[in-house]
Each structure stands twice: as structure tokens, then as C-alpha cells.
Amino acid sequence: MSADHVLAEIKNLRTYFHLAEGVVRAVDGVDLTIKAGRTLGIVGESGCGKSITALSLMQLVPSPGKIEAGEITYYRTVHRTESTSTADVVEISKLKPNSREMRAIRGNQISMVFQEPMAAMLPVRTVGAQIMETIMLHQQVSKEEARKRAIDILSRVKLPNADRIVDTYPFQLSGGMRQRAVIAMALSCNPNLLIADEPTTALDVTTEAQILDLMRELQQEYGMAIMYITHNLGVIAEMAQEVAVMYMGKVVEQTDVTSIFRNPLHPYTQALLRSIPQLDDVMARAGKKKRLETIKGMVPDPYSVLPGCSFHPRCPQYMEGVCNQVVPAVIEVEPDHIVRCHLYASHSANARAN
Amino acid sequence: MTEQTNTHSESQVQAQPQVQPPLLEVKALKKYFPIQRGFFKRVVGHVKAVDGVDFYVNEGETLGLVGESGCGKTTTGRCVLKAIAPSSGEVWFQDPQMGRINVSALEHEQLIHVRRNMRMIFQDPYASLNPRMTLLEIVGAPLRAMNIASGKELEDRVAEMLRRVGLRPEYMRRYPHAFSGGQRQRIGLARALAPNPKFLVCDEPVSALDVSVQAQILNLLQELQEEMGLTYLFVAHDLSVVAHISERVAVMYVGKMVEMATTHELFLTPRHPYTEALMSAIPRPDPTPREKRILLTGEVANPANPPSGCYFHPRCTYVQDICKTEEPTFDEISPGHYVKCHRAAELNLSGVMNLA
Numbered sequence: 130m131s132a133d134h135v136l137a138e139i140k141n142l143r144t145y146f147h148l149a150e151g152v153v154r155a156v157d158g159v160d161l162t163i164k165a166g167r168t169l170g171i172v173g174e175s176g177c178g179k180s181i182t183a184l185s186l187m188q189l190v191p192s193p194g195k196i197e198a199g200e201i202t203y204y205r206t207v208h209r210t211e212s213t214s215t216a217d218v219v220e221i222s223k224l225k226p227n228s229r230e231m232r233a234i235r236g237n238q239i240s241m242v243f244q245e246p247m248a249a250m251l252p253v254r255t256v257g258a259q260i261m262e263t264i265m266l267h268q269q270v271s272k273e274e275a276r277k278r279a280i281d282i283l284s285r286v287k288l289p290n291a292d293r294i295v296d297t298y299p300f301q302l303s304g305g306m307r308q309r310a311v312i313a314m315a316l317s318c319n320p321n322l323l324i325a326d327e328p329t330t331a332l333d334v335t336t337e338a339q340i341l342d343l344m345r346e347l348q349q350e351y352g353m354a355i356m357y358i359t360h361n362l363g364v365i366a367e368m369a370q371e372v373a374v375m376y377m378g379k380v381v382e383q384t385d386v387t388s389i390f391r392n393p394l395h396p397y398t399q400a401l402l403r404s405i406p407q408l409d410d411v412m413a414r415a416g417k418k419k420r421l422e423t424i425k426g427m428v429p430d431p432y433s434v435l436p437g438c439s440f441h442p443r444c445p446q447y448m449e450g451v452c453n454q455v456v457p458a459v460i461e462v463e464p465d466h467i468v469r470c471h472l473y474a475s476h477s478a479n480a481r482a483n
Numbered sequence: 484m485t486e487q488t489n490t491h492s493e494s495q496v497q498a499q500p501q502v503q504p505p506l507l508e509v510k511a512l513k514k515y516f517p518i519q520r521g522f523f524k525r526v527v528g529h530v531k532a533v534d535g536v537d538f539y540v541n542e543g544e545t546l547g548l549v550g551e552s553g554c555g556k557t558t559t560g561r562c563v564l565k566a567i568a569p570s571s572g573e574v575w576f577q578d579p580q581m582g583r584i585n586v587s588a589l590e591h592e593q594l595i596h597v598r599r600n601m602r603m604i605f606q607d608p609y610a611s612l613n614p615r616m617t618l619l620e621i622v623g624a625p626l627r628a629m630n631i632a633s634g635k636e637l638e639d640r641v642a643e644m645l646r647r648v649g650l651r652p653e654y655m656r657r658y659p660h661a662f663s664g665g666q667r668q669r670i671g672l673a674r675a676l677a678p679n680p681k682f683l684v685c686d687e688p689v690s691a692l693d694v695s696v697q698a699q700i701l702n703l704l705q706e707l708q709e710e711m712g713l714t715y716l717f718v719a720h721d722l723s724v725v726a727h728i729s730e731r732v733a734v735m736y737v738g739k740m741v742e743m744a745t746t747h748e749l750f751l752t753p754r755h756p757y758t759e760a761l762m763s764a765i766p767r768p769d770p771t772p773r774e775k776r777i778l779l780t781g782e783v784a785n786p787a788n789p790p791s792g793c794y795f796h797p798r799c800t801y802v803q804d805i806c807k808t809e810e811p812t813f814d815e816i817s818p819g820h821y822v823k824c825h826r827a828a829e830l831n832l833s834g835v836m837n838l839a
Contacts, residue, residue: 174693303782304552333551333720335779338764342778360694363723363766386770404698405768406727408835412750418705421698421727427663428693 135204136322136354137163137186137239142199142222144178144185151432155181155194157378160459163322165206168348168355170369170386172362172401176431178378179358183324186356187235188226196222205238206321237267240315244327246307249314250299256283256310257295260317267318278317285350286313286343305336309343319351326358341367362405366390374398377428377439384466394468396444400424438471446472504577505539506682506714507563512536512572512587514558518787530787532558533569534738537813537821540682542577545708545715547729547746549722549761551783555738560684560718562587564601565594576601579681599629602675606687608667612659618645619655622673631678644673647710649703665696669703676707682714689724701728722765726750731819734758737784737794740813744820751834754822756799759832793825801826 144156156178163169171179184190186201201221224231243249250259260279264270270278276295283291286309299307308328315323325344329337341364348355357368365372366386373383374395382395393399403422410419426443429435435442441452448471457469462476513536515529533555540546548556562569565586574586578600586597602625605611612621622641626632632640642652648669659667668688675683685704689697705728707713719725725732726746733743734757742755753759763776781798784790790797796806805825813823824830 174695305782334722334764334766335551335760337766338776339778341766361766362694362768366768366770367766390768390770401694402768404695406701406723408723408726408750408765408767409769411723411726412747412835418728420702420705423698423702424695427665427696 134165134206135162136165137204137221138200138202139182139186140200140202142182142185142201143197144181144190144194145197146194148193148432153431154378154434155431156185159199159375159378159380161373161380161383163354163356164371165321165354166348166352167371168357168369170365170372171356171358171375172360172365172372173375174360174428176377176428177375179375180326182375183241183326183356183358186221186324187239187241188221188224188231189235189241190226203234203239203322205234233267236263236315237318238320239322239324240318240320241324241326242308242311242315242328244330246304246311246331247299249311250307252299255296255298256302260295260310260314263314263317279313282313282317283310285347286310286316288313304332305339308332308336308340312340312344312347316347316351316353320353322354322356323348324356324358327360329364330359330361337364344368362390362402374401377435379439379469381440381470382466382468384463388463388466392466394462394466394473395440395470396446396472397424397440400443400445438469448472503542504575504583506542506577507540507716508573508575509536509538509559509563510573510575512559512562512574513570514555514562514567515570528787531738531789532786533562534786534789536572536735536738536740538733538740538743540714540716542681542714543708543712544730545717545728547725547732548716548718548735549720549725549732550735552720553737553783553786554735555786556718556735557686559735560603560686560716563716564598564603564684565589566603576682595629599625599631599678600681601684602678602680602682603684603686604668604671604675604688606690608664608671608691611671612667614659617656617658618650618670618673621659621670622677625674625677629678640677641673644677645670647676647707648673649699663696664692665699668692668696668700672700672703672707676711676713679711680713682716684716684718686718687720688717690719690721697724704728722750722761734761737789738786739794739823740821741795741824742820742822744822748820749834753832753834754816754820754827754830755795755824756801756830756832757795759834760798762835763833765835793823801830 139159139161142156142159146153146155159182173179185196199222203219203221205217205219257279261275264275264278280291280295283294288294288306288309329340359365369386372386372389373380376397382398393402404424424443437453437455438457441447451471457471459467459469460473460476461467462473512533514533515531517526518528518530520527536559550556561567563574569587572587575583576586577583578597589597619641622644623637626637626640641655645652650669689700692700717729729746731745732749734741736757742758753762760777760779779798784794792808793806793811796802811823811825813821816822816827
């Protein structure tokens with residue numbers, strides 16, 4: 130498999146919610162590329178559209194949300210040899226949510242891990258039964274074989290006594306074990322893409338560290354791509370190779386993980402990084418207190434449509450007459466480092482930002 | 484306030500020799516919740532949520548209290564205020580009006596008085612405000628209940644409080660639903676600060692907030708601390724946040740205090756293996772690959788049926804025979820640094836690695 134083989138491509142995705150109070154543009158023109166075997170991290174604050182982007186990719190947008198425009202293309206590998214692979218192109222955005230094709234993809238080739246492991250599992254059925262259901266739905270195997278596979282996948286997510294866990298109910302497991310079971314369920318059909326929506330947010334730091342390590346190991350073992358959604362920049366630094374920062378339904382900056390932390394270009398990314406307490410900084414101060422830098426104001430209410438750049442009322446580098454009037458275009462400031470900001474309007478592809 | 488210079492104490496946890504005794508001193512605090520079974524609700528055992536906790540908080544400082552979920556940190560915070568009555572133990576509070584008092588032994592009448600000075604803010608800004616009360620009613624409630632103010636004076640004080648936490652006093656007649664998470668947390672803070680307290684238990688006050696809002700609330704807490712001379716017990720699980728805001732940090736594991744030291748010492752030179760594992764698990768916003776981290780094996784012990792000896796021994800990489808049978812004591816290993824580990828003196832543990 131080539132390193133840069135594109136697995137899924139999202140182009141100009143717009144997912145809107147038509148409510149009585151107005152239209153919520155949850156996802157408002159998002160472009161993303163997911164490469165096979167790589168991890169794309171998506172960061173943003175609540176309501177920025179990161180989860181709805183993922184749900185759009187799965188055709189699971191909850192009503193009254195609707196994909197209004199855009200393309201979601203999934204390059205399904207059908208035949209893979211040493212040197213070549215032929216891809217079968219699926220337009221996910223054209224599929225009906227409950228169509229046979231979509232159901233064959235969902236949970237099978239593209240699967241998802243949710244934030245709340247308890248909510249992702251049915252409390253009245255055993256862990257094993259729920260994993261077996263997924264396996265038997267997508268693969269032509271007998272019940273015995275499915276059970277064998279369920280036990281196998283449970284032991285791969287490092288659950289002790291997988292042959293016993295398979296018959297337990299979700300409530301009998303601890304939070305960390307439950308999240309492992311949910312990951313096992315998501316991996317049971319060997320997906321090409323795993324969407325992880327804040328999978329460790331509800332967990333403790335030590336358990337979180339275990340789950341993150343596990344996901345990295347499993348990625349190496351199975352070679353799947355991961356779309357990792359979180360608001361925690363620390364987790365992004367550990368998990369992702371590529372990072373997309375979202376604000377009010379748009380990707381405002383996207384580049385590799387090192388550049389996002391070392392050379393953030395968008396004022397929102399910069400402000401976000403400055404507003405988190407940094408341990409190194411705290412230790413260097415040796416007990417002296419300091420204030421954090423904040424982003425002034427707050428995220429505007431979701432019904433509002435701001436003219437120009439949606440970050441302009443909070444931006445420290447706001448330019449009157451430009452930022453509040455013109456929607457910034459996507460600019461490739463450096464190779465593979467794109468940003469949606471007027472500050473870089475004059476930059477050609479090779480120019481440095483500062 | 485300073486007439487009591489009680490430097491001798493029977494407790495093993497004792498503040499540094501200083502003129503003032505600590506504002507809050509907790510000794511052997513325990514809270515057991517009964518496990519009931521059957522028709523007659525027979526008590527078959529106890530969940531030892533807090534099992535003999537000692538700590539102190541000096542006036543004007545912030546003590547961070549960290550630990551995994553279920554370790555008893557929230558219960559500890561609530562027992563300190565007697566929001567839930569502790570099973571046993573003492574909570575000595577230096578009340579400006581009543582002097583040094585044991586909060587855990589107080590009855591209802593006196594508790595109302597002491598709660599002018601000891602207050603609490605909660606984690607969930609959506610659940611901790613009554614949706615049917617206006618801001619005036621919410622923030623004014625403690626003033627009314629404690630007969631501190633009423634009528635126009637009450638309104639003035641509420642307006643003043645709202646201004647202090649960064650909200651417009653004109654919002655006084657509105658209901659909580661009109662406010663965002665960060666603003667609601669400010670309302671909760673205004674309510675806590677209304678009777679002009681000395682001490683605040685902050686139970687995960689920023690955990691439910693977004694990063695940018697979290698920074699605003701943390702700054703506000705620091706500003707108010709300086710302006711009003713507040714002392715915080717800051718309960719949280721986010722170690723970066725705790726390090727940022729606290730002078731000292733205490734670590735809990737399964738109902739027991741395992742380590743307490745200044746923030747700097749605890750993070751750079753932890754003395755308990757559990758603290759070491761916690762430090763190594765912190766996700767850092769830095770893409771530089773770092774040294775292999777210590778991953779804990781197994782699960783957190785069940786507080787209803789804890790292991791023998793040191794509760795941490797089944798997960799500890801430095802375990803020895805003594806750890807399995809004998810419970811270590813919570814000792815002061817160096818000035819102001821307390822640790823509950825048999826091997827604290829000999830182990831050389833690593834703290835947060837300095838990447839700078």
C-alpha cells in the first residue's frame with residue numbers, strides 16, 4: 130500500500146440543520162483528505178462541527194440535519210497487490226442513509242467509536258452478542274465462528290479473560306474496559322477507516338493513556354486510517370499525523386502535527402494553543418502564578434451567520450473592512466499547510482509566514 | 484484571628500511551623516457508604532469512599548486534589564463542608580467569626596453560619612443552577628437564607644457579585660437558559676461568593692468547559708482569589724490545569740491520600756509510584772516523541788473490597804512483599820512533602836519530563 134493512498138475525500142461538505150429558530154450551518158464547506166493508514170486529527174471546540182463532519186461521512190446525520198451539498202468520496206480498495214491497488218470509487222454523499230450499499234460500508238469498512246462507551250452499547254445484550262451481530266451482518270460466517278472471532282478481537286484489545294468477557298453485560302465492565310469492548314466492536318470487521326469521536330474524553334488520564342496506546346498498536350497491526358476527533362490538544366499531539374482545526378463549521382487550518390504546534394498560522398489556532406496550561410511553562414515558573422491568555426468573547430450562537438471570517442469578532446489581528454466583509458479563501462501558505470485567513474492573502478505557496 | 488498559635492498537634496500531618504495555623508486542617512477523615520441488600524436492607528459491607536484522609540490548606544493558597552474517578556476526591560470535598568456528613572474524622576476550619584471549629588461536629592444551626600465562609604462551586608453548570616430561578620434569585624439565595632441582606636440591599640449585592648464575575652448586572656432578571664456554559668459557571672461562582680466567604684471547594688469547575696472558556700474561568704478564579712483573599716480546594720482530574728492553578732497538590736488513590744507536596748516538587752520529583760504513573764500519562768500538547776511512558780496495568784481497586792496492604796500494590800511496578808501485607812503510613816518525607824509508600828525513601832521516580 131502506498132503511503133499517500135487517499136482513502137476518503139470530503140469536498141465542500143455542507144451539513145445544515147433546519148430548525149424553527151433558523152438554520153444551523155453545522156458543517157459549512159469542509160474539505161478533508163484521509164489517507165490510508167494515517168491518523169487525521171480534528172480539533173475544535175464544542176459546536177464547531179467536528180462530530181457532524183464525522184457523522185456525515187457515515188451518513189448518520191441526525192434529523193433534521195441534512196447534507197446540503199458537497200462530495201464525500203470513498204476509495205474502496207478492492208484488489209491489493211504488492212505494487213498496485215485498484216480502487217473502487219464510492220460516492221458516499223450520493224448514497225441514501227439506509228441504502229444497502231451504505232449499510233454494507235457502515236460498521237464494516239468505516240466504523241466508529243463514540244465518546245460514551247455505555248451509550249454505544251445496548252445494556253440488555255452481552256458484549257459478545259453485540260460484536261457477533263456486527264460480524265454476522267457483514268461476513269458470511271456461522272454463529273460459532275462469529276463467537277470465536279469476537280473472543281479473538283476482545284483479546285486483541287487486551288481485555289483479560291476474553292472468553293469470559295464475551296458473556297458479560299456492558300454494565301459489568303469498568304469505563305476503560307467498556308471502551309476497549311467498543312473498540313473491539315468497531316474493529317471486528319477489519320475497517321479501512323476508524324472514526325474515533327472523543328473516545329477517551331470520559332476516561333481518566335491513566336486509562337486514557339492505555340486506550341491511546343492500544344489504538345496506536347491496533348493501527349499498526351490492522352493498517353487502518355483513523356479520523357480522531359477531540360478538543361484535547363494534548364491527545365492530538367500524541368495521536369495524529371495530520372491535524373485540521375475547525376471553527377464554526379469550517380476548517381480554518383490544516384497541516385501536519387509538528388507544524389500545527391510549532392508554527393500555527395491561523396490566529397484561532399495560535400490563541401487555542403496559548404489558552405491551555407502548559408506543564409513545561411508551569412514548572413519553569415517554579416511556583417509563581419501566571420494568567421492564561423484567553424480568546425476574548427465567546428463562540429457566536431449557532432444560528433448567526435457572520436459576514437466575512439467567522440472568527441473576526443474574537444480575532445486579535447482583526448482587519449477592519451477585510452475580515453468582516455470577505456470570507457477568507459483557503460490559502461496554501463506552505464506546501465501542505467493550508468489556512469483560511471486574510472493575513473496570508475499575499476503569500477504565495479513558497480513564502481514563509483513570518 | 485492570630486491568637487491561636489497552636490504549633491503542637493497530635494496529628495502526623497502538621498503545617499510548617501508558622502504564625503498562623505492552616506485555614507483548613509483535615510484529620511483522619513472517613514466516609515463509608517453502606518451497601519444494602521435484601522428486603523430488610525441489611526448492611527452487607529461498605530464502600531470506603533474516603534478512608535482516612537489527612538491534609539491541610541493554608542490561608543490564601545490553592546490546594547489541588549487529584550485522582551482517578553471514584554477515588555473519593557469529590558466526596559472529600561463535600562465532607563469538608565459537611566454537605567455530606569463524614570463517617571468519622573475532624574475538619575478544623577479557622578472561621579473568622581467563630582474561631583477554630585470542627586465542622587464535622589457542627590449541628591445545623593452552626594453549619595449555616597460556617598457556610599457563609601466555606602462555599603462550593605460545582606462541575607456541571609447546567610445541573611447546578613435551578614432553571615426556574617432568575618439570576619437574582621440564584622445569586623441572592625445564600626444572602627436571603629443567611630439573613631445577610633434583603634430587598635434593595637440584596638439586589639445591590641447581587642449586582643455587585645455579577646459585576647465581579649464578569650456578568651452584566653442588567654442580566655439579573657434572566658434565567659440560566661439564556662447563558663452559555665462559561666457564563667453559567669460564572670453565575671455559580673457569583674452565588675458561591677455572595678456571602679463573602681474565605682474558603683471555596685471547587686469541584687471540577689472547568690472540566691465541562693471548552694478550552695478557551697476554561698482559560699477565562701481559570702483566570703477569573705485567580706483574580707478573585709487575589710482580590711478577595713480566597714483559599715481554594717481545587718478538585719480536578721486534569722493535571723495540567725491543577726498544576727497551573729495550585730500552590731500545592733494532593734493525590735488520592737482509592738479513598739486514601741497517597742502524596743501531598745508543593746506543585747513544583749510533586750510534578751518534578753514525585754515520591755509515590757502512583758503519582759509517577761499519573762505524571763507520565765498526562766497528554767502533552769507537544770508532538771515531540773517522548774520517552775516510553777509508564778502504563779498502569781489492571782484496574783483501579785474496588786473501594787468496597789480493597790486489596791490488602793497498600794491499595795496500589797497490585798498495579799505497582801516497585802511492589803515488594805511488605806506492600807502486600809502492611810499498609811504504609813502517610814509520612815512527611817521532607818519538609819512539606821508527604822507520601823504514603825513503604826519505599827518512598829529509596830525509590831528514584833521520574834516526574835514530568837522537561838522537554839524545554
